Amino acid sequence: MDSVSTSKKTPSKSMIWLIVILVIAVIIAFLWWWNYRKYISTDDANLDSYRVSVAAQVMGPMVRQYAWEGDTVKAGMILAELDSSSIIAELQEAVARREQMIANLKLEKENLNTAVKNLQLAEIAYHQAEVNYQRDKKLYSTNAVSQETFQDAEDSWKSTGIKVDMAKDQIKVSRAQIASGEAAIASADAAIESTRVSLGYYRIIAPTDGVIAKRWSLPGDMIQPGQTLFTINEGKDLWVAVYLEETKFKTIRLGQSADFTLDAYPGLTFTGKIFYIGMNTASEFSLIPPNNASGNYTKVAQRIPLKISIDSVKKGKEKTGMPKLVSGMSATVKIIKEQ
Template identity: 45%
Template structure:
């Protein structure tokens, strides 16, 4: 017969192991879930801004490339402006021609105004002669032939003044046309100057060229990205937690996180922003339950955590943290 004591020892060892595992599991659950809100649906994020052209144009020059640091206002690219410069030259020539026409029309207007003054004097004299002649012909002082000459002179003076006034109106119209042409050409030059200004592309903020999308010689479409600039001076961790856990999160709450790039290093931060919508609200095809086909899916809400320091002695500045790095975040429950 076997020894009963040995059999009891064989049974006790596995049972003790099971109890130890259960206790360890319970402690892990307590440590991980009762004290923290944990998620691995998280990554480092940053502000990313696109540099794009406002109008269609061929890229003439690229002054920076990927991983180059840039300052706000720095010239980073330039579109071909050959056609625009030619158009600007044509518009400026139109301005010069219109200005010359304006000067000529104003000189003609001044002449017409002086000429009208002379013709008005002539007409007044001719009218006096004509009125006197009508009295003289009635008294047989002058002959019909003489009266006819005086009448024709009066009619000619009247016609000359009328023609001069018509010419005055023409001169004024020519001045107005010249002014309109100058205004139109100036506006055209203004548009071209604006387009020339837009042909030079500047960095909208300090940062690093994270991506160059086009090459010199490529045709950039309006609003098409040529560069993407990342602001590396301000990084944060964005995480997405289940809506059922949101009630346990508030602004200012402490958080720890790790990065796959630096195993064993725990970084610290604080919750500083909580999304006002669930992530599903911004999906390309939002859920539509009007048809009656409904499948409940737990929604997630974005939370932003600052990057403040580490749990070790090394400062966070020692570590090269990049936008897009994967993270595991624990928000410490109050």
């Protein structure tokens, strides 16, 4: 009798377990269907923000670094310095050349004053020679003076006229040299200002407020023009960067609501709206964009970038304060389908 009763009980327990498993499977299937019907889900998402790359504009070894990863910086703060000894020497040389030009200009102005005085003397001599010539001319016509005396007076008058012309030409030359000297000084001023501006490039300045997210060099490194030295995370505006499969893109619209969770805060649910939809798939701007010209082609689902705002956060069903968020945190997003 005992063996018969045991065999009767065993099938009934197996049936109960089978029913329980079926019920659980149905519940899981229902939840999946409910979630699929209401949400577009993806875990290819993370927090993102604006980042600024700070690069060098000149070449030189880094000699000092004032900011490190995690430091908060303000716009205009000096982050690092490059060796500027060569450009300082160029600046000193340019200043010395300018001083020499100023001294030469003063000399040219003195030469101009001398040329003006020489012209005055030449004009006096010319007028005196002209008077003597006119007088001897009249006397020669009456044979009161010899031909030799008259000829000397005429030659003196002509030579003094030439000296007047030469004095005028010298004044023109002096004025041209002064104008050239003033232009050279203006050019030297521009060169000095340009060198001073270049000297400023040897100081690496923070272009915006933020936090040093990454430093890419150390003191002693030889820096090249255009080389990124720091990456600053502004941290003012954070959003969720989502890369959604193209097969789920059909019903996506701007302003569509979304819920998401962060791996860092599993008990919190964040809400936001789609405020950006990319016009290209993410692969279009990858380092190695797809090229199917060779014929070796494997079709994969492309992903379209979206941006979702971070509007509020709830713990359960009640709103709570916004926790500390950091760019790069992983997120799981559920975009609410529009009915």
